Amino acid sequence: MAAKQQEPRLSLKLLIDEERNRVVAAEAHKEFVEILFSFLTLPMGTVIRVTSSGGTKNAVKIGCMNNLCRVVEKLSNENWETENCKSMVLHPRNPLGNYCQKLKVNIDDSWSNTKYRCSWCCSRMSWYPNVSCTCGGKTSNHKITYGVNNEGAFLQKGRTMFIISDDLQIRPACPSVLARLLSNLGLSEMDGIREMLIEVSKEQVISLLARSLVSESPLSDVFLPNPTKHETKLPERTLQTTEQNEPPAPTPTPTPTPTLNLQVTLNKSTNKLLFAKATNEFFDFLCTFLTIPVGSIIHVLKRNLGGFGGCIYNLYTSVEELEDKWFGSCLKSAILNPQIAQYHNCKKQPLKLDELIESKLLLDPRPNQNFAGEPLLFIVLDNLDVKPLSSASSSLILRELKVPFRDVEDQVITVGMNEALSLLKAALTSPSSALTNGLASFLQKKKKKQEA
Template sequence: MAAKQQESRLSLKLLIDEKSNRVVAAEAHKEFVEILFSFLTLPMGTIIRVTSSGDTKNPVTTIGCMNNLYRGVEKLSNENWETENCKTMVLRPRNPLGDYCQKLKLNIDGSWSNTYYRCSCCRSRFSWYPNVSCSWRMKTTQEITAADLRSGGVNNKRAFLQKGRTMFIISDDLQIRPACPIVLAQLLSSLGLSEIDGIREMLVEVSKDQVICLLARSLVSESPLSDLFLPNNPTKHETKLPKPETERTFQKSETTEETEAPTLSLQVTLNKSTNKLLFAKATNEFFDFLCTFLTIPIGSIIHVFKTNSGGLQGCIYNLYTSVEELEDTWIWSIDKSAILNPGIAQYHNCKKQPLKLDELIESKYLLDPRPYENFAVLSSLFIVLDNLDVKPLSSASSSLILRELKVPFSDIEEQVITVGMNEALSLLKAALTSPSSALTNGLASFLQKNKQEA
């Protein structure tokens, strides 16, 4: 039992400033750094699920209104979905680079499976789920593994980095560099430390639960290492470590350059006196778009904003730029751009995607578990509250919402917003950062613009 527990931990050397009692840096082998890189491949739905420790009502940390969206989706009954698989795909989205993450020493996402189901008729088509219909209206019933497929799987024994025992320096805010004395000296100097004498070394064994906590803190904190390993430290470290000086612009793919972003129509109800959005009436198309907020990997979220931290808080952007600035020779078996922009897993996107996010095609023989390429049942309607809680539209839900809002009917107004690229980016940013008012913070400025133009 002890041997098994030892296999599930990784060693990490912490460098602690004794005067301020904070972690200034960590020294780690590539196995730990690969785990940090894998954070960028995780869809938001996976992050909420694993950081909730089995209880989405009491998460390790709260990420804007994303937890509300996840809980709302989780509470919807199966009759709101095209199939039960559709709900599963949103709550347990597939990691587009999950086959690489299977090679990690500690893999925090247990939802990935190398088991597939093949159609017994044509035998060339397969699915992640059993009983999915193929074009011949036959069901996928035969269980197979990735090795049985023509395309096979990723057979390498490594995740992302080249083989070797090279050490890396990781700052408290997750800037990562290959270790050398000058890198450490520059880091300590940037923190106002002039000598090494006041630095204490501490060896720790990192568990899976601690990796999950580190992931959660990286999205909300500037000092996740200190938060994790010095949790009883009463001092809040306001000093931020140096960030990249310039914003970066990412190139669009050829496919997204050639086509305009689709638009969605959203009917919103606002409090006229406060300009606060009370709720929105969403079609199944807009609901599907909201579902993709949970299926997009972190790396692709940062990529789509095209500027520094975009809508993400904490220090996850430092991790992103560390991968971006790492020399290509350090990366093995995968293009670095795939980590920076993993894309949405195949069939995890919506028909009308204003953010113009691409899917990563796993196989042309893979069957879409969604009968009509939708998550929600066609022609269904939903109520989306300001905090992104989602409910099916019904007379009962409408009366309850009006009763809870306690806003005079005379102070209520309806408007229609066309959600294109700018509106979608603003809403996504608000969903990631606003604890309770994602609709208002994301879309109210577009309402004001509409009023001025009227």
């Protein structure tokens, strides 16, 4: 019987404040830092799936996103343009997945280096079988697997050590950096600081991902039994990250922002949105909430994260503040905005997020570039529960809402860039009222204009 392959692990040195039972810092080589940076490349759908795969231990509640994932999973295949479309939203591809394959411990299961070749021509391929080709053929079960080289993932070669704070601020190791970090935590000397060498497992990496989204002390949470909860005072961050002598980048020519029309029904007394009647285009837009990587979410929200992310923003600013020389070619900007994997965007994207084109020979698994079949109408509830209008019982929905009919009002809102940003932020931070928190203020402004 073949020997069971040993799970890869990484060495990590923890510095522990024994009196307060907390990790004050960790020292690690670039391989561990690359794993932390990879969290920014993961699509939100992957984050939810990976952290939920081990049961309740690592599961995190991210606004209404978990609910949206459950909705997508429950929708029958007849509501999708093809079966592949549902799979793409539930298992969105990491646009930088080829780099994540080089990590010493890789928790990203969204990326495959296997493609299916068209049965008629030899040039067009897809990640999925049975995809129609432009030549009239279909991708067959003939798989082509490409190798992945074993060179470094995101950072340049070398054995440089890094200092990682408990709230995931990362700097190249230096005694003065460590002294400043310990001083900020109220420590004046190394007495009382215990060093502990550990081997980090894949399960612990998943736990770190989960805790980084909800906690300010993920290292303590994962590696110490019953850690002392403490508030970490985060340093002030400046929005300016370019060198002072660097000339400003040229202003690109603006392109029109796609918009979506959405009919919403609200409770007039409370100004709470009860539900929305949405087209397949708006449903496709909601699907992209699960295909956008974490780094691109932070990028598009312009740091206006509200209650989202625990200390994941510290990871983001650590990438920003590290000098370009530490990264492979163009990888710093790629981590900060991985974009959306090819064919994982919607036709009308008010967030103006682009796809990262992997190959011009790849076929779109969606014949009409839609996730949902068309034409379709959906009922979207305030918590982003989505029901096809064909199967949703109008009487049941009204019964459950328990709102007097005279207190119900319909309005149409145009979802442009600002509305889309507000809705995305609400979906990440509000556990039950994404529509209300994301769109109510825009409805109020519209109403005031109408009354003026």
